[in-house]
Amino acid sequence: MKGNNTDEQLMQLIGQGNQEAFHQLYERHARRLQGFFLRMLAYDEEKAKDFTQELFIKVYEQSPRFNEGKSLFTTWLYSMAYNLCKNEYRHQEVVEAYKAEHQLRDEPASSQGEGYLNTELMYKHLRRAIATLPAEQRTAFTLRYQEELPVKEIAHILQVPEGTIKSRLHYALLKVQEAMKPFK
Amino acid sequence: MTNDNELNKLEESADIRHLLKEVRTMSNEENAQCTPPPFDSLMERIREKEAPQTIPFPPKKRTGISPWWLVAACLTGLCIGIAMPRPWEEETYPMLSSHLHKDTIDTSLGESLTQEGFPLHLIVSM
Numbered sequence: 001m002k003g004n005n006t007d008e009q010l011m012q013l014i015g016q017g018n019q020e021a022f023h024q025l026y027e028r029h030a031r032r033l034q035g036f037f038l039r040m041l042a043y044d045e046e047k048a049k050d051f052t053q054e055l056f057i058k059v060y061e062q063s064p065r066f067n068e069g070k071s072l073f074t075t076w077l078y079s080m081a082y083n084l085c086k087n088e089y090r091h092q093e094v095v096e097a098y099k100a101e102h103q104l105r106d107e108p109a110s111s112q113g114e115g116y117l118n119t120e121l122m123y124k125h126l127r128r129a130i131a132t133l134p135a136e137q138r139t140a141f142t143l144r145y146q147e148e149l150p151v152k153e154i155a156h157i158l159q160v161p162e163g164t165i166k167s168r169l170h171y172a173l174l175k176v177q178e179a180m181k182p183f184k
Numbered sequence: 185m186t187n188d189n190e191l192n193k194l195e196e197s198a199d200i201r202h203l204l205k206e207v208r209t210m211s212n213e214e215n216a217q218c219t220p221p222p223f224d225s226l227m228e229r230i231r232e233k234e235a236p237q238t239i240p241f242p243p244k245k246r247t248g249i250s251p252w253w254l255v256a257a258c259l260t261g262l263c264i265g266i267a268m269p270r271p272w273e274e275e276t277y278p279m280l281s282s283h284l285h286k287d288t289i290d291t292s293l294g295e296s297l298t299q300e301g302f303p304l305h306l307i308v309s310m
Contacts, residue, residue: 170190
């Protein structure tokens with residue numbers, strides 16, 4: 001099978017029962033989606049793995065019905081991934097757990113020495129700044145700036161108008177910027 | 185509601201551009217460290233999920249005791265009960281049993297029962 005098939009073409013083949021096409025699609029997206037789950041589920045690696053499997057099982061099961069709504073594959077995929085996370089949020093307060101587990105020491109960046117920037121510490125602060133955003137802003141932020149999806153697709157995934165997404169992104173950016181001031 | 189220009193302006197500021205660059209680098213590093221479950225284990229889970237739909241339901245287990253055995257046991261019990269002698273009927277209520285053996289019950293039955301202190305009023309009230 002050719003390796004340059006589009007995701008939509010692969011989905012058509014999977015719908016016809018082509019396992020090789022499914023393998024190809026999995027190799028193409030699994031790592032990225034696991035990263036998304038990792039960020040959305042408070043950096044719980046085991047849960048992120050389970051969710052990745054769960055998502056691709058759904059992809060396989062629902063492949064014959066793909067594109068009934070005429071959406072892009074990534075939109076469809078992230079919609080399912082987001083719904084899995086939403087269900088998880090209903091059951092567990094994962095964000096609160098993250099905040100409790102990752103409480104950073106109140107150590108200002110300046111105490112690290114002049115001109116010294118600890119990348120790991122900065123990433124830790126950055127993760128914390130994103131994690132402490134309100135859920136709606138955090139989701140929009142993750143999809144836009146970490147998954148690099150266009151606003152139009154995000155609006156489709158979250159089922160809200162584009163203007164609302166832009167507003168959430170605006171406030172999220174300001175909050176993250178404020179939280180990261182010590183690292184300027 | 186924030187308009188497009190405000191967001192664009194913010195995204196284009198040097199500070200935010202630098203911040204977003206760091207965010208992307210961090211996310212790429214996180215993605216690179218991810219090790220998704222092997223494809224074979226995914227397919228195994230899919231087959232497991234599909235299996236109950238294709239395999240027919242296992243036959244029902246037979247219960248240990250057949251209902252016919254229960255019927256036979258009840259009948260045996262009944263036969264034994266009928267065949268057993270009932271000496272207490274003759275000894276305790278001789279008058280009552282002598283009357284019951286007759287085809288008809290005469291009026292003197294009530295009197296004799298009352299004499300023995302039988303709670304006849306309770307039966308009447310029912």
